[in-house]
Amino acid sequence: xxxxxxxxxxxxxxxxxxxxxxxxxxxxxxxxxxxxxxxxxxxxxxxxxxxxxxxxxxxxxxxxxxxxxxxxxxxxxxxxxxxxxxxxxxxxxxxxxxxxxxxxxxxxxxxxxxxxxxxxxxxxxxxxxxxxxxxxxxxxxxxxxxxxxxxxxxxxxxxxxxxxxxxxxxxxxxxxxxxxxxxxxxxxxxxxxxxxxxxxxxxxxxxxxxxxxxxxxxxxxxxxxxxxxxxxxxxxxxxxxxxxxxxxxxxxxxxxxxxxxxxxxxxxxxxxxxxxxxxxxxxxxxxxxxx
Amino acid sequence: xxxxxxxxxxxxxxxxxxxxxxxxxxxxxxxxxxxxxxxxxxxxxxxxxxxxxxxxxxxxxxxxxxxxxxxxxxxxxxxxxxxxxxxxxxxxxxxxxxxxxxxxxxxxxxxxxxxxxxxxxxxxxxxxxxxxxxxxxxxxxxxxxxxxxxxxxxxxxxxxxxxxxxxxxxxxxxxxxxxxxxxxxxxxxxxxxxxxxxxxxxxxxxxxxxxxxxxxxxxxxxxxxxxxxxxxxxxxxxxxxxxxxxxxxxxxxxxxxxxxxxxxxxxxxxxxxxxxxxxxxxxxxxxxxxxxxxxxxxxxxxxxxxxxxxxxxxxxxxxxxxxxxxxxxxxxxxxxxxxxxxxxxxxxxxxxxxxxxxxxxx
Numbered sequence: 265x266x267x268x269x270x271x272x273x274x275x276x277x278x279x280x281x282x283x284x285x286x287x288x289x290x291x292x293x294x295x296x297x298x299x300x301x302x303x304x305x306x307x308x309x310x311x312x313x314x315x316x317x318x319x320x321x322x323x324x325x326x327x328x329x330x331x332x333x334x335x336x337x338x339x340x341x342x343x344x345x346x347x348x349x350x351x352x353x354x355x356x357x358x359x360x361x362x363x364x365x366x367x368x369x370x371x372x373x374x375x376x377x378x379x380x381x382x383x384x385x386x387x388x389x390x391x392x393x394x395x396x397x398x399x400x401x402x403x404x405x406x407x408x409x410x411x412x413x414x415x416x417x418x419x420x421x422x423x424x425x426x427x428x429x430x431x432x433x434x435x436x437x438x439x440x441x442x443x444x445x446x447x448x449x450x451x452x453x454x455x456x457x458x459x460x461x462x463x464x465x466x467x468x469x470x471x472x473x474x475x476x477x478x479x480x481x482x483x484x485x486x487x488x489x490x491x492x493x494x495x496x497x498x499x500x501x502x503x504x505x506x507x508x509x510x511x512x513x514x515x516x517x518x519x520x521x522x523x524x525x526x527x528x529x530x531x532x533x534x535x536x537x538x539x540x541x542x543x544x545x546x547x548x549x550x551x552x553x554x555x
Numbered sequence: 556x557x558x559x560x561x562x563x564x565x566x567x568x569x570x571x572x573x574x575x576x577x578x579x580x581x582x583x584x585x586x587x588x589x590x591x592x593x594x595x596x597x598x599x600x601x602x603x604x605x606x607x608x609x610x611x612x613x614x615x616x617x618x619x620x621x622x623x624x625x626x627x628x629x630x631x632x633x634x635x636x637x638x639x640x641x642x643x644x645x646x647x648x649x650x651x652x653x654x655x656x657x658x659x660x661x662x663x664x665x666x667x668x669x670x671x672x673x674x675x676x677x678x679x680x681x682x683x684x685x686x687x688x689x690x691x692x693x694x695x696x697x698x699x700x701x702x703x704x705x706x707x708x709x710x711x712x713x714x715x716x717x718x719x720x721x722x723x724x725x726x727x728x729x730x731x732x733x734x735x736x737x738x739x740x741x742x743x744x745x746x747x748x749x750x751x752x753x754x755x756x757x758x759x760x761x762x763x764x765x766x767x768x769x770x771x772x773x774x775x776x777x778x779x780x781x782x783x784x785x786x787x788x789x790x791x792x793x794x795x796x797x798x799x800x801x802x803x804x805x806x807x808x809x810x811x812x813x814x815x816x817x818x819x820x821x822x823x824x825x826x827x828x829x830x831x832x833x834x835x836x837x838x839x840x841x842x843x844x845x846x847x848x849x850x851x852x853x854x855x856x857x858x859x860x861x862x863x864x865x866x867x868x869x870x871x872x873x874x875x876x877x878x879x880x881x882x883x884x885x886x887x888x889x890x891x892x893x894x895x896x897x898x899x900x901x902x903x904x905x906x907x908x909x910x911x912x913x914x915x916x917x
Contacts, residue, residue: 449637449639449641450641450642450643450644452606452628452635452637452641453635453637453641453642453643453703453706454643454654454658455606455627455628455629456604456605456606456628456629456633456634456635456707457629457654457655457658457706457707457709457710458629458630458655458658458659458710459629459654459658460629460658463658467643467654467658468643471643471645472644472645
């Protein structure tokens, strides 16, 4: 996906001279561009602008005032903590899974590929419910967990677990086609030259996949910070304890604290924009290196 | 260093890639593993390298008498060159060549300066002294393959293994690199095994050719031996063009229940009948734009085509035109028992021909 996008970017940025026979009439080009921009503006740009507009409706003072909320800060910290655990975990699992799928033949390989897609296929709410059913008070491990005084559901571990589950496919899905396309010959070459497993991985495999990996991590991070459904089910919505930023936005909104809700939402939107900028920078750097 | 492989069997799922194969590569020789695709030659090479392993309990690989059957690739002291080069794309040429030295354990690793000297030597050896700072993507195919060779040689391997080293190159470069590899081998005398499906390449380059088909070794010998004394219909058909006649369509009397093979260059063309062994035919096509003249003739009795290859001088002397009558004389033929004969596209089961003495010259 990363390479497809950067290809697209390259085609757009290079002055494309189309032969006259293939050139479309001006009115058609304008109409197509107009439709595309109108669609993007109304479905993507407008909501984004409205978040900031609503947040700033009562002025910058009220906007800044709304950050003076310890529960809000706690929600932000929890969101960042969750992402800080979930993203590295999925980085490691994702690379391991992609490595296994792309470089080895083993029974059950297609099952593994299907399983990697599972979090994309099922509703996030179901993903959350799974954890409640397994670790909840009446779940399979519930009695054992409460005996040992371990809390997973309605606590931070549950939120982290649900986030890891939902964001698992991003890194693996990004790497599998890339690693399959690159084949195994370079690793074989490294092995015949005497490199051990770690040397082969860090000096040959990792440098070859680093852009794809970075791209997957960025997408994984974006989703980890923004996940609502699965986290909502396992969190229990305890203010100042198990509320992440998306959940905090919902609570404020339901309590008619519109400025606060949109101010918190604007924070999430900012995090998303930073992610997008990073992603574009990665693609740009990658295209420049291999262009 | 000699290589001996004994009773190597390798199965992938239900297909046998190698069926109890034996191989001996004498010290310092350049040996070709020749066979059509799917004959198991690459698998055998990878097993020699330690990139693949024979089926559990089967076979043994020895380097100079030392058992390396279970030794991992990195400790066998082999240099391996891949068909598609497999250069590390994110490293410069110099870094590629130095790789094998930089992954050595710290105590055995040469200093940076020593590595740089060694890389320079190797770049000169492959006649590319100025490309050290470039990336593989900036080199041509032939250059990349030479860099791959330098990288393999940097660790001073005891054995060099090349998997279809010229397979991805165009004809001109392939010819050049072929000559270069032969000279290179004569200079450093490293035991070398290369895989190819190109019979011309194998015959021209190798000291010894190992002909493989369907997971088995069919014949081993010098290029001249395998070309002049093919052990089976498969070998004669695989090593160059040949006219083939089933017993029923055999043009010569007295050849019994045998299939008859004759190389185009053993076919002579006469303008007059020449005894009972000459075959009446008509000229169908003349191709004279090469180093020798090639003539396609059609037999008068059953319209089978026969290819002949004659010198250009002989072609001028004959002064043939398409449609002319001619008589064909075979200078040298080979017969194989009809039981061993099978169609080109069918699995050649030539065990019979290989075990009995099958070639008869007239």
